[in-house]
Amino acid sequence: xxxxWINLVPFxxxxxxxxxxxxxxxxxQFMTDFSTAVANQDMATIEKMYPEAAEADSLAFVFDxxxxxxxxxxxxxxxxxxxxxQDITLQKGEGDEGLKIKESHGVFVYPQxxxxxxLKTGWYDKSLDDVENADRLxxxxxxxxxxxxxxxxxxxxxxxxxxxxxxxxTDSGIRxxxxxxVSNQSNRQIxxxxxxxxxxxxxxxxxxxxxxxxxxxxxxLTGKPIPAHGQVSYTFSTEDGVEPENPxxxxxxxxxxxxxxxxxxxxxxxxxxYLNQKK
Numbered sequence: 001x002x003x004x005w006i007n008l009v010p011f012x013x014x015x016x017x018x019x020x021x022x023x024x025x026x027x028x029q030f031m032t033d034f035s036t037a038v039a040n041q042d043m044a045t046i047e048k049m050y051p052e053a054a055e056a057d058s059l060a061f062v063f064d065x066x067x068x069x070x071x072x073x074x075x076x077x078x079x080x081x082x083x084x085x086q087d088i089t090l091q092k093g094e095g096d097e098g099l100k101i102k103e104s105h106g107v108f109v110y111p112q113x114x115x116x117x118x119l120k121t122g123w124y125d126k127s128l129d130d131v132e133n134a135d136r137l138x139x140x141x142x143x144x145x146x147x148x149x150x151x152x153x154x155x156x157x158x159x160x161x162x163x164x165x166x167x168x169x170t171d172s173g174i175r176x177x178x179x180x181x182v183s184n185q186s187n188r189q190i191x192x193x194x195x196x197x198x199x200x201x202x203x204x205x206x207x208x209x210x211x212x213x214x215x216x217x218x219x220x221l222t223g224k225p226i227p228a229h230g231q232v233s234y235t236f237s238t239e240d241g242v243e244p245e246n247p248x249x250x251x252x253x254x255x256x257x258x259x260x261x262x263x264x265x266x267x268x269x270x271x272x273x274y275l276n277q278k279k
Contacts, residue, residue, distance in 0.1 A: 027078050027090060028065045030099045034088075035063035050101035055134040056108040061086065077102055103129040110137065117261070121146065121270035136271065145274050147260075154263045158253045161185040162195060162226065167249040170235075176244045178219075180234045182251065184226035188263065196252045197221040201238060202245040213245065221249075 030049070037045040038061045046053050053059060062084075069081040077091040078099075086106035093100045108130040110118070114137075118124035123142065124133050136142075166181035180199055184190050201216040221234040238244075255263065 024070055026099070027070055027080065028063075028068075030090065031063040031068070031080060031088070032065070034101070035061055038062075049099075050104070052103075052131045053101075053108075055131055055138075057134075058109050059107055060109040061088075061107050103131065105129055108134055117266070120266040120268065122266075122268050123271045125271075142271060142274050145277075146270060149270070150260055150264045154255060154260050155253050157263070158186060158190070158255060162190055162251065162253060164197065164249045164251055165231065167199065168246045169244040175237050175239060177235060177237045178244075178247050180221055180247065180249050181231055182221075182226060182234075183231040185229060186263075188228050188259075190226040191256065191259075192223040192225050194253065194255050194259070195222060195226075196254070197234065197249055198252075199234075199236075199247040199249040201247050204243040204245065219247075 034046070034049050036042075037049065038059045043053075046059065063080075064082065067083045071079045071081070073079055073089070077089050079087060079089045081087045084106065086104070088104045088107065089102045090099045091102040092098070105126070109115075115124065118137060119126075123136055125136070128136075162182065162184050164180060165183045166179060168179055170177045170179050178199065178201065180197060182195070182197060198218055198220055200218045202213050203216055204213050206212050216238055219234075219236050221236075224232040224234070226232050
């Protein structure tokens with residue numbers, strides 16, 4: 001009797017291997033068909049196989065049966081893991097629908113610059129599936145929140161690093177000259193259209209105790225790029241040299257929008273902070 005059981009073991013093992021191969025063959029064929037549909041941008045077929053794919057900007061998926069790791073999970077679904085950091089989980093559809101894609105990671109794709117920024121700000125979370133991340137990336141209120149936050153942070157930082165370091169008159173007489181120096185202690189060049197200096201000019205007139213300070217107008221100083229950790233100088237003159245006062249100069253920082261993102265260093269907590277402030 002024991003001998004008969006021993007003889008049955010190879011047969012049962014072969015049967016199990018056959019069943020496993022048959023099951024994997026169905027999965028592999030499904031994945032091959034999905035990969036072909038993605039390559040052909042066949043949205044009708046894609047959405048039939050993966051209904052939630054309608055939320056994707058675009059898809060990228062190439063199936064290699066040799067490299068794929070196929071695992072049956074406890075709930076009966078099948079997980080396919082690829083070397084490229086992508087995975088797809090399949091489940092049986094209702095009735096005769098066959099296999100469907102339940103969820104995926106790394107199949108929905110986005111422009112590289114957007115993806116880089118989304119990862120750095122925590123907007124895209126690799127622990128979530130593609131559909132959950134698509135919902136996050138569609139949140140335009142976060143974009144507004146982030147733009148406001150970044151603009152405020154960048155401008156505040158530049159204001160602390162781009163300053164007027166000298167605002168004086170240099171001589172007196174028939175003609176009075178004025179000198180204004182702007183320094184830049186940031187790590188990038190400040191372009192000539194990213195700041196404006198307004199210098200208000202004054203002089204004192206009268207005799208003895210009857211003396212008044214009057215305005216001679218103002219000058220708008222801008223246009224010179226300021227090198228990183230460097231400075232630029234502006235000079236101008238007036239005809240009236242009667243007891244000139246040092247000009248009162250103020251600076252406004254208006255960074256270009258394309259430089260705002262370049263200047264900002266994400267913490268990785270931006271999306272989390274955004275969600276917290278919504279509560």
